[in-house]
Amino acid sequence: VQLQASGGGLVQPGDSLTLSCSASGRTTGLAGMAWFREVPGKEREFVAARSWSGLSQYYADSVRGRFVISRDESTKMTYLQIRKLEADDTAVYYCAANTGAGVNWYRPAYEYWGQGTLVTVSS
Numbered sequence: 001v002q003l004q005a006s007g008g009g010l011v012q013p014g015d016s017l018t019l020s021c022s023a024s025g026r027t028t029g030l031a032g033m034a035w036f037r038e039v040p041g042k043e044r045e046f047v048a049a050r051s052w053s054g055l056s057q058y059y060a061d062s063v064r065g066r067f068v069i070s071r072d073e074s075t076k077m078t079y080l081q082i083r084k085l086e087a088d089d090t091a092v093y094y095c096a097a098n099t100g101a102g103v104n105w106y107r108p109a110y111e112y113w114g115q116g117t118l119v120t121v122s123s
Contacts, residue, residue, distance in 0.1 A: 001025040001112045005095045008117030011085055015121075019080040021095030021114055032102040033078045034110060035069060037091035037119075044094065046105040048080060058103045085121045092116040 007019040021033070034049035048069040050057045057069055068081040078095060094116045101109035 001027060001030065001097055003095050003097060003112055003114035005093060005114040005117040008093060008119045010120045010122065012123050013086060013121055015085050017082045017085060017119065019082070019093055019095075019117060019119070021078040021080075023076045023078065023097060027076055027097075029099045030097050031100055032098045032104060032110075033069070033071060034096045034098075034104070035067075035078075035080045035093055036096060036107065037089075037093045038116070039091045044107060046107065047093070049103045049105065050078070051103050056103045058105060060105070082119075085119075087121050090119060090121045092118050 002024045004022045011017050030052045032049055032051050035047040036044045037047050038044040046060050047063055048059045048067050050069045050071060066083045071078045095114040096110035097112040098110045
């Protein structure tokens, strides 16, 4: 499975942004998709996860209410919609996929990772 994240950029506080993650290869066995983010000097942290079926989702407390994870079944694209961006949202955002854990916040549960897309929130 190959994942590719895109959509990052320089945005202002309060703006909205949608990140995209394309999945290719043997995607039929996937159970869950997630977004993580990483700031230099800190551990990569969980942001949001969604089951491949779309029946369940889970968000980190720090982003719940502002972030929405969604997926387009026809294109196998997974999205992360971010509203009211804050300076603390500045990070490299990674999409990830797993074949057994489903909706999971635990980073090692994900076998496949995209290359990351940088989001910079600054005025």
